[in-house]
Amino acid sequence: MKDFFLIAIVVMIFVVIFQIAKASEYVSVLKGEEKTRKQNNRINGFLMMAFLVLGLIGAWYCNELYFGKTLFPQGSASVEGEEIDQMLYITIAITGVVFLITQVLLFWFSYKYQESDTRKAFYFPHNNKLELLWTSVPAIFLTVLVVFGLRFWFKITDDAPKDSVVVEITGHQFAWDMRYPGKDGVLGKKNYKLYNKPNGNTLAVDFEDPDSWDDLRATEMHLPVGKPVKLVIHAQDVIHDVGLPHFRLKMDAVPGIPTTIWFTPKYTTAEMRQRTGNPNFTYEISCDQMCGKGHFSMRGVIVVETEEEYKKWLADQKPEYLTLFPDKDPAKATQAVEPAPTPATDKPLAQVVSN
Amino acid sequence: MSNVLSSQETAVHGVHDAHHEHHHHETFLTKYIFSQDHKMIAKQFLITGIIWAIIGGLFSVIFRFQLGYPDASFPWMEDLLGKWAPGGKLSPEFYYALVTMHGTVLVFFVLTAGLSGTFANFLIPLQIGARDMASPLLNMLSYWFFFLASVIMVASLFVQTGPASGGWTVYPPLSAIGDASIGSKIGMDLWLVSMAMFIVSSLLGGLNYITTILNMRTKGMSMTRMPLTIWALFFTAVLGVLSFPVLLSGAILLLFDRNLGTSFFLSDLIVAGKVLPNEGGSAILFQHLFWFLGHPEVYIILLPAMGMASEILSVNSRKPIFGYMAMVASLFAICILAFLVWAHHMFVTGLNPFLGSVFVLLTLLIAVPSAIKVFNWLTTLWRGNIRFTPGMLFAIGFVSLFISGGLTGIFLGNSALDIHLHDTYFVIAHFHIVMGVASFFGMYAGVYHWYPKMFGRYLNNTLAYIHFWVTLVGAYLIFWPMHYQGLAGVPRRYYDFSNWESFKQFNGLNEFISVVALVVFAVQLLFVFNFFYSIWKGRKVTDPNPWKSNTLEWTTPIRPGHGNWEGEIPEVHRWAYDYSKDGKDFIPQTEPVGADESKH
Numbered sequence: 001m002k003d004f005f006l007i008a009i010v011v012m013i014f015v016v017i018f019q020i021a022k023a024s025e026y027v028s029v030l031k032g033e034e035k036t037r038k039q040n041n042r043i044n045g046f047l048m049m050a051f052l053v054l055g056l057i058g059a060w061y062c063n064e065l066y067f068g069k070t071l072f073p074q075g076s077a078s079v080e081g082e083e084i085d086q087m088l089y090i091t092i093a094i095t096g097v098v099f100l101i102t103q104v105l106l107f108w109f110s111y112k113y114q115e116s117d118t119r120k121a122f123y124f125p126h127n128n129k130l131e132l133l134w135t136s137v138p139a140i141f142l143t144v145l146v147v148f149g150l151r152f153w154f155k156i157t158d159d160a161p162k163d164s165v166v167v168e169i170t171g172h173q174f175a176w177d178m179r180y181p182g183k184d185g186v187l188g189k190k191n192y193k194l195y196n197k198p199n200g201n202t203l204a205v206d207f208e209d210p211d212s213w214d215d216l217r218a219t220e221m222h223l224p225v226g227k228p229v230k231l232v233i234h235a236q237d238v239i240h241d242v243g244l245p246h247f248r249l250k251m252d253a254v255p256g257i258p259t260t261i262w263f264t265p266k267y268t269t270a271e272m273r274q275r276t277g278n279p280n281f282t283y284e285i286s287c288d289q290m291c292g293k294g295h296f297s298m299r300g301v302i303v304v305e306t307e308e309e310y311k312k313w314l315a316d317q318k319p320e321y322l323t324l325f326p327d328k329d330p331a332k333a334t335q336a337v338e339p340a341p342t343p344a345t346d347k348p349l350a351q352v353v354s355n
Numbered sequence: 356m357s358n359v360l361s362s363q364e365t366a367v368h369g370v371h372d373a374h375h376e377h378h379h380h381e382t383f384l385t386k387y388i389f390s391q392d393h394k395m396i397a398k399q400f401l402i403t404g405i406i407w408a409i410i411g412g413l414f415s416v417i418f419r420f421q422l423g424y425p426d427a428s429f430p431w432m433e434d435l436l437g438k439w440a441p442g443g444k445l446s447p448e449f450y451y452a453l454v455t456m457h458g459t460v461l462v463f464f465v466l467t468a469g470l471s472g473t474f475a476n477f478l479i480p481l482q483i484g485a486r487d488m489a490s491p492l493l494n495m496l497s498y499w500f501f502f503l504a505s506v507i508m509v510a511s512l513f514v515q516t517g518p519a520s521g522g523w524t525v526y527p528p529l530s531a532i533g534d535a536s537i538g539s540k541i542g543m544d545l546w547l548v549s550m551a552m553f554i555v556s557s558l559l560g561g562l563n564y565i566t567t568i569l570n571m572r573t574k575g576m577s578m579t580r581m582p583l584t585i586w587a588l589f590f591t592a593v594l595g596v597l598s599f600p601v602l603l604s605g606a607i608l609l610l611f612d613r614n615l616g617t618s619f620f621l622s623d624l625i626v627a628g629k630v631l632p633n634e635g636g637s638a639i640l641f642q643h644l645f646w647f648l649g650h651p652e653v654y655i656i657l658l659p660a661m662g663m664a665s666e667i668l669s670v671n672s673r674k675p676i677f678g679y680m681a682m683v684a685s686l687f688a689i690c691i692l693a694f695l696v697w698a699h700h701m702f703v704t705g706l707n708p709f710l711g712s713v714f715v716l717l718t719l720l721i722a723v724p725s726a727i728k729v730f731n732w733l734t735t736l737w738r739g740n741i742r743f744t745p746g747m748l749f750a751i752g753f754v755s756l757f758i759s760g761g762l763t764g765i766f767l768g769n770s771a772l773d774i775h776l777h778d779t780y781f782v783i784a785h786f787h788i789v790m791g792v793a794s795f796f797g798m799y800a801g802v803y804h805w806y807p808k809m810f811g812r813y814l815n816n817t818l819a820y821i822h823f824w825v826t827l828v829g830a831y832l833i834f835w836p837m838h839y840q841g842l843a844g845v846p847r848r849y850y851d852f853s854n855w856e857s858f859k860q861f862n863g864l865n866e867f868i869s870v871v872a873l874v875v876f877a878v879q880l881l882f883v884f885n886f887f888y889s890i891w892k893g894r895k896v897t898d899p900n901p902w903k904s905n906t907l908e909w910t911t912p913i914r915p916g917h918g919n920w921e922g923e924i925p926e927v928h929r930w931a932y933d934y935s936k937d938g939k940d941f942i943p944q945t946e947p948v949g950a951d952e953s954k955h
Contacts, residue, residue, distance in 0.1 A: 017881065065836075113737065236628075
């Protein structure tokens with residue numbers, strides 16, 4: 001019944017608008033079409049000015065409402081991201097000025113030069129000086145933006161510092177898995193053909209490679225604050241994207257083509273909770289490349305902590321090799337062989353979706 | 356001697372008589388369905404485009420319900436979509452199908468076929484002074500291939516596993532493997548076949564447009580006397596003819612990967628717990644093929660709108676378009692650069708940073724010709740005598756949106772910033788404003804301006820004014836705040852944000868945007884109603900040149916038959932923009948240059 005009324009009201013509104021529109025056509029015939037046309041012209045001219053004024057107020061109001069909800073007031077959580085923020089402000093300043101000038105001129109001209117019987121239009125087909133002016137001025141400003149932009153771009157995409165913490169992150173529908181290289185600092189080789197769900201080797205690590213024996217596997221990414229981190233990014237099934245909005249970073253995870261990015265976390269999670277005043281603040285990894293029905297739930301978590309906390313966390317982790325092959329564990333050598341526990345690969349969210 | 360002359364005359368008139376003869380023998384089928392008259396084909400494209408626009412718009416309204424009210428359920432949605440909205444709640448699978456089809460339909464079927472197809476067909480022969488296209492038959496086929504593509508795409512909506520749902524960019528492996536996504540089953544094959552048909556249609560059309568413009572201009576219509584609409588449609592056709600085949604090759608390779616076991620785009624895959632045998636392909640290769648069309652496609656959508664806006668701004672300001680040659684040159688520059696910037700969609704795919712930097716430079720270069728166009732449009736308005744016809748309002752709105760959306764392109768084209776903004780709502784805001792809404796405004800401007808020529812009647816003005824103001828305000832209300840969501844890093848193509856600590860602060864805003872979207876959609880229906888109602892009941896056109904315009908289409912009869920001009924095709928003596936020259940309001944292109952006329 002409610003639906004019926006709603007539809008009836010919408011139809012009524014349409015009919016009323018249509019009748020008004022129809023009536024205005026008859027009125028214009030009665031009043032004289034030329035007179036009506038001129039009246040409409042004045043109304044639209046006025047609306048042009050009104051739109052400009054209200055639009056600018058609206059843009060300001062929108063900024064008041066939402067700028068605080070973006071990531072920029074809290075600053076970049078990575079050292080490199082500060083430059084991206086700086087780049088953003090430079091670009092906003094330049095484009096903002098251009099936006100204001102052009103929009104004001106557009107609507108102001110529309111209002112000011114609306115049809116009038118007393119004025120004739122000015123025949124002004126071209127002027128080389130003017131055209132040269134607005135070819136060269138934008139070119140100069142764009143050069144500035146390109147120079148700044150590329151300076152930052154090359155810095156960000158440069159090789160990671162030698163002493164970086166290396167973490168491998170692998171995306172699959174619809175979760176992230178992390179792998180740490182362990183004490184030797186080298187990640188064991190992977191071969192996708194070795195993927196084996198029953199025995200738990202879902203990252204397809206080649207355990208023939210001794211480098212893999214001390215590698216740690218985790219579902220949360222823990223990072224020490226203030227040290228450069230290099231992410232080695234893999235995907236197993238479709239293209240995903242490691243989106244790190246707080247660190248101003250993003251990189252696709254492409255099956256068959258590993259990619260890398262690096263950054264230096266500036267604040268620990270605890271510090272960010274204080275800075276943002278949000279006790280639930282979490283560094284989140286969002287998948288930013290459409291990857292299927294659970295794309296929106298492909299969430300990862302990064303915990304940035306102090307060096308000591310990080311070291312302690314690392315020490316608490318058990319190498320994946322020993323989890324999968326408990327009989328190789330020297331600590332357990334004397335105990336009876338237990339069936340390998342399956343590592344938790346799916347997060348609750350992903351389960352909700354895949355069910 | 357006189358015999359020879361008269362036989363020549365008969366020959367010339369014979370052609371015209373043939374046209375009249377032809378006219379009499381037309382049946383309903385040849386006049387309205389399998390018509391070879393460019394004007395009828397244009398109307399077929401337009402009306403098919405309008406139907407697609409309603410469907411594509413409706414898709415967005417439905418998925419906006421999900422974004423605006425993620426916790427609510429709507430019984431009518433289950434009635435409408437059945438198993439795709441169990442309990443009245445849109446399923447993620449179908450949400451993604453709607454997003455994908457919204458993009459596909461609007462980008463290709465509405466803003467490419469509906470826009471270029473309509474106005475290139477309608478305006479090229481009329482404005483250059485030709486009786487029809489170079490090949491009316493190919494022209495008819497172009498429409499019917501588009502129709503076939505439409506039928507296949509509609510069919511894909513009704514298959515059991517649903518339509519394609521990997522995004523309109525259909526990146527493999529997601530789009531290549533049925534196990535990765537339900538939309539990548541038969542729906543994806545239909546999508547690819549439909550696009551192949553669509554590309555055939557657009558190539559047949561494009562070749563025809565180029566040939567017609569180059570070869571069939573009337574006497575005196577040199578290239579530099581052509582209206583800017585024709586220049587824009589010319590470059591659009593060039594872009595389409597050179598770039599669509601690349602997408603066709605991508606689509607065919609993807610079909611092979613899907614059905615014949617090849618590995619062009621596939622390698623190292625573990626899908627649904629199974630190791631796939633594909634080896635040696637590159638998923639990134641497809642992105643290069645896609646965006647080699649995909650970026651020019653943006654300009655295929657935008658250039659016709661630019662051309663029509665230029666023409667309409669000039670006519671209704673009663674002033675020549677400012678800097679005609681600069682306008683042509685900037686169209687040319689955009690056309691060239693459009694081919695050299697595709698990888699700016701791929702800055703975060705692991706692209707070589709140096710290569711990325713080249714694409715940054717070339718991308719930001721496009722801002723220069725764009726700036727020239729904007730300032731030239733502004734100068735065209737300056738000291739004009741502006742009539743706010745509905746077409747003019749939409750042309751002004753187009754310029755405003757082009758500025759707003761163009762400027763955010765400077766953010767995204769700069770790779771350092773793109774790292775943060777890529778695939779966020781900022782991108783949605785950017786391309787919806789600059790190529791979605793702006794092109795729609797160009798299209799509306801064109802429809803309002805040339806409707807009297809198409810149907811011999813006017814659209815209702817009051818409805819047009821309501822349509823314009825609600826749409827302009829609504830478009831800004833919908834897309835302006837999305838920039839802020841983008842700055843907050845909110846990713847595109849998310850079905851639900853409730854589990855995210857970082858993205859859930861915009862719930863109120865999402866609801867607001869959904870409500871505005873619904874209102875704007877309703878107002879578009881008002882336009883559709885106005886459009887169809889006025890075909891039969893609109894105010895009749897009595898003046899053959901209602902806008903007092905210089906161009907040739909207004910020298911034809913109010914309702915031109917097949918062949919356009921009843922007598923000889925008029926000869927052209929000047930450019931299209933002599934408005935307010937030497938104290939005359941306008942001087943049509945057909946008027947010979949007077950001896951005492953000032954030179955510009």
